Amino acid sequence: MCRWLAYTGNPIHLEAVLFRAKHSLIDQSLHSRLGHTTTNGDGFGIGWYGHPTDIPFRYRCIQPAWSDRNLREAARAIRAPLFVAHVRAATGTPSQETNCHPFRYGRWLFAHNGLVRDYPAVRRDLMLAIAPELFPLIEGSTDSEVMFYLALTFGLERAPVAALERMVGFIEETGRKHGVGEPLNMTVCATDGEQIVAVRYSSEGQSRSLFHSTSFRHLRDLYPDDPRILAAGQNAFLVLSEPLVDLPGWWEAIPESTAVVARGGEIEQYPFTPELA
Template identity: 70%
Template sequence: MCRWLAYSGRSVPLEAVLFQPEHSLIDQSLNSRLGHTTTNGDGFGVGWYGRQSEVPFRYRCLHPAWSDTNLREAARAVRAPLFVAHVRAATGTPTQETNCHPFRFGRWLFVHNGLIREFPLIRRDLMMAVSPQLFRWIEGSTDSEIMFFLALTFGLERDPRGALEQMAGLIEEVGHRYNVEHPLNMTVCVTDGQQVVAVRYSSEADSRSLFHSTSFRQLRALYPDDPRIIAAGDDAFLVLSEPLIDVQGVWQEIPEATILTARDGVIDHGRFRPRMPDLST
C-alpha cells in the first residue's frame, strides 16, 4: 500500500521529518515495517503551506522517493508550519505523476492509504456522483482522487467530518450494490492549512496502521538537545502511518473507525460513522 504523514507546528525544514529520523518517511518508502507492502516506490509527493500563498505548494514525482536528489535538496531548503507527504505503492492504477498524492483543490490537500476494492467495477457509479462543477479538475485515475472529489462534493470545505463520512458511506453502498463484501479500506488525511483531519476506517474493521504523536513536550524532555524537537515547539503534532522513532510513549495508535482533528495544538477524537449522502439535491 502506501505510507504518509502530516505535520503541524512551528515552521521547520521538511528534511527534519522526511529524512532525518531513524525511520523517516523516506526510509519507509524502501523499508516499511507496518505496511502491507515493504517497498513504496511508485512515486511520492509533498504539499506544504507558505505564509504568502492561499494555495498550498506541491512537489510530486513518479520516481521512488529514496532516489530523488531534487527532493533531498528541496527538503533542506523549504520550511513550513504544516505539510503532508506521501510515498505510493500502486494498487492497479498507473505509475504517473497525476496519480501521486497529495491531491489538491484550492486550499485543501488530501492523502490516502488503502483502496476501494473492485474499483474498476464501481468506478463509473462513483465518478457520476462527483459534482459537475468539480469533475473537470480530476487529473488522474486513482480511487484516492475520486475519494477526495466525492468528499469535496459532499461539503468538505464547510464540514470535513460530515463530508468524509458521506464519502465513505457512498462507497460502501455502491460496493454492496455490486456484491463487494468489504468495499473500503482507508487511512486518509485532509488539511486546509489550518487544521489536520485524519481518519482510520475500513469496511472489514481491519484498517491500515495509523498513529499520532502524544506530546512534543515529552519528546523534548527525552531529547533536550535535539534542535529539530526544539524548533518544532511544544504544540507540534504528527499523524502518520508508522512511527518515525522507536521510543515508547511517544506514539499513540489511532483506534479503528476514528476521526481525529488537530488545530492550534488541540487534538479531538471522535467515532467515524459512514452514512449515505442526500443525492437528491
C-alpha cells in the same frame, strides 16, 4: 500500499522527517515495517503551506522517492509550518504524476493509503456522484482522487469529518450494490492549512496502521534535550503511517473507526461512522 505523514507546528525543514529521522518516510518507502507492502516506489509527493491561508505548494514525481535527488534538495531548502508527504505503492492504476498524492483543490490537500476494492466495477457510479463543477478537475485515474472529490462534493470545506463520513458511506453503499463485501480500506489525511483531519477506517475493521504524536509539551518533559522537540514547539503535531523513531511515550496508535482533528495545538478524537449520502 502507501505511507504518508502530515505535520503542523513551528516551521521546520522537511528533511527532518523525510530523510533525517531513523525511520524516515524515505526509509519507509524502501523498508516499511507496518505496511501491506514493504516497498513503496511508485512515485511520491509533498505539499506544503507558506501561510495557512495560501494555496499550498506541491511537488510530485513518478520516480521512487529514495532516488530523486531533487526531492533531497527541496527537503533541505523548504521550511514550512504545515506539510503533507506521501510515498505510493500503486494498486492497479498507472505510475504517473497525476496519480501521485497529495491531491489539491484550492487550499485543500488530500492523501490516502488503502484502496476501494473492485474499483473498476464501481468507478463509473462513484464518478457520476461528483459535483458537475468539480468533475472537470479530476486529472488522474486513482480511486484516491475520486474519494477526494466525493468528499468535496459532500461538504469537505464546511464540515470535514461529516463529509468524509458521507464519502465512505456512499462508497460502501455503491460497493455492496455491486456485490463487494468489504468495499473500502483507508487511512486518509485532509488539510486546509489550518487544521489536519486524519481518519483510520475500513469496512472489515482491519485498517492500515496510523499513529499520531503525543503532546509535545509532554515530550519536552520526557526528552528535554532533544533538539527535534524544541524546534517543533509545544503545539506541534504529527500524524503518520509508521513511527519515525522508537522512543517510549512518543506515539499513540489511532484506533479503528476514528477521526483525529488537530488545530491550534488542540488534538481531538471522534468516533468515525459512515453515513449514507
